Amino acid sequence: MKNFIHDDFLLETDHAKELYHVHAKKQPIIDYHSHLPPSELAEDKKFKNMVQLWIDGDHYKWRAMRALGISEKYITGDAPDSEKFKKWAETVPYTLRNPLYHWTHLELGRYFGVHDLLGPKTAEKIYEECNAKLDSADYSARGLIERMNVEVVCTTDDPLDSLDHHRDLAGSGWPVKVLPTFRPDGLITIEGAAFIDYLSSLSKITDIKITDFETLGLAIKKRVEYFHNNGCRLSDHGLSHAYAMDFTEAEINNILSDRLKGKTISKKETAQYKSAILGLLGGFYTEKKWTMQLHLGPIRDTNEAILSKVGVNAGVDSIGDFPQAEQLAGLLNRLNNKGHLPKTVLYNSNPNDNELFATMAGNFNGDGIKGKVQFGAAWWFLDQMDGITNQLNALSNMGLLSCSVGMLTDSRSFLSFPRHEYYRRILCNVLGNDIKAGLLPNDMEWIGKIVRDITYNNAKDFFQFPDYVEQVPLEN
The missing domain is CATH 3.20.20.140 (Metal-dependent hydrolases)
Incomplete structure (x- = not known):
């Protein structure tokens, strides 16, 4: 099954679509609060595999896996990385209505061009396809940030x-x-x-x-x-x-x-x-x-x-x-x-x-x-x-x-x-729905400026x- 995250994902009105695609989508990112390790940016780290890049250190994913009853050895323990990825893939279909479901497929799509839904049947294929790209400079620590049009990162x-x-x-x-x-x-x-x-x-x-x-x-x-x-x-x-x-x-x-x-x-x-x-x-x-x-x-x-x-x-x-x-x-x-x-x-x-x-x-x-x-x-x-x-x-x-x-x-x-994309889509959808409902004027020039300001x-x-x-x- 192909990914449901299409160009107009979360955008319910024509007004929302215009606000996002014309005014929000291409804005550079100022990420003024993050916990990215500056050491890994300085060395321009390359990641061994998708577990090291995507699952290690991500307590959002860990919580979901624990909720599903997965053993800690597949989360933060000593299980092989390939097995850890399979356990995460098993978890993803059960994260419906949790933001992890959206984030997972946004990240696979935006960084790796993978548009299949992640699950037990696709786990091995997606793991191999993504791992094969990690040797490229485009997928180093700096390369990943450059792909997202980031202008500033503030570490902690x-x-x-x-x-x-x-x-x-x-x-x-x-x-x-x-x-x-x-x-x-x-x-x-x-x-x-x-x-x-x-x-x-x-x-x-x-x-x-x-x-x-x-x-x-x-x-x-x-x-x-x-x-x-x-x-x-x-x-x-x-x-x-x-x-x-x-x-x-x-x-x-x-x-x-x-x-x-x-x-x-x-x-x-x-x-x-x-x-x-x-x-x-x-x-x-x-x-x-x-x-x-x-x-x-x-x-x-x-x-x-x-x-x-x-x-x-x-x-x-x-x-x-x-x-x-x-x-x-x-x-x-x-x-x-x-x-x-x-x-x-x-x-x-x-x-x-x-x-x-x-x-x-x-x-x-x-x-x-x-x-x-x-x-x-x-x-x-x-x-x-x-x-x-x-x-x-x-x-x-x-x-x-x-x-x-x-x-x-x-x-x-x-x-x-x-x-940032997730937030921008929701922002534009809220404003677009207000325009459609007559709560805001259909002044796309002005409201578009407000969107550019906020983003x-x-x-x-x-x-x-x-x-x-x-x-x-x-x-x-």
Whole structure:
């Protein structure tokens, strides 16, 4: 059976088809949040087979396979890759109505020209056909990205990272910009077992002895400067919720001192420290004109048995039910009052909170910046057809969809870029249906401009990526 994903996939009206094919389809991709390994881009990695390229590290696929009862040895275990692929192929027909079904066939079609449905009967043929192409330069790490008309990729990087791979890429002459993103989770998670060692490493790399909150700030500022000079223009935070507790400088110094001595601190003290560090970081981001991304709401690493076998990012996370409004409002307001609120993108993982996030973003706009605080695209468990549509509707009803910076992959897979196409098709279908229903005028010139803005122009203007990136190591 041939693939059902045809040229007008998801496009239900003539208006939607025109919006997509004329205005959205050919727009370059700015993937401003991903987890692609910069090392693999720097070496222009070639992949041994489709399991290494497509299944290893993809916890979306792992979850589906586990749900079907497939043994872990065929998922993250030591089974031969050919057997792992067969088990994934067996799983795909059962993923009907899960976004994996659409993504799987979009990826096979867009990258490999394979339009047969993946299943047990086609598994061997598709595996061999795709594997045969992986030796070609067109299917190296960089080649795969070039095939998707990608202009910018922002990776996710620890503040301690040397960024050597980013500098190698900047000096390589490759036209795709690969820029770092500052992800300071290690600095924020004061309650974590690794926190003391992390600050020790930060001290060594910056040559600043960290004894209190002031010296910690000096060390962090040095790394922010280092990242900025290597092209970084975004930060990112993965949190259950925001933090906006009251604190004094003396309290934070005492909390930090106790923790550095190996003492256990209370939940209140943990929240106070996180409130203080987020405030400090917000000021640094504002000074550099960076964008702050807040990924809020998931509950992570819930299955200890799987974690003990696989490690982190094992695919045992879910939507959380954390209260969001009060602390998020407090953080944004505190930063805003000090003039330290950077451009911000808020990502929500709980669909019950869509309108909360959309209205919160609207509270803190201004300063001559279009869409200064964004309700970000549907994320993680919500980046499927219903989730994307609901995010578009909430943003449209509570704010300005026309200001949106559009979609991102948030992925570790080099085959994930058709998610931009998926989003663009859904966006155009929503607008096309509104035109057909008489909810929007049949003004294709204007609505086409809005589509072009959402899919490319807004992100390009919002993030202000540098034209030139430093190509030589910088002094710490």
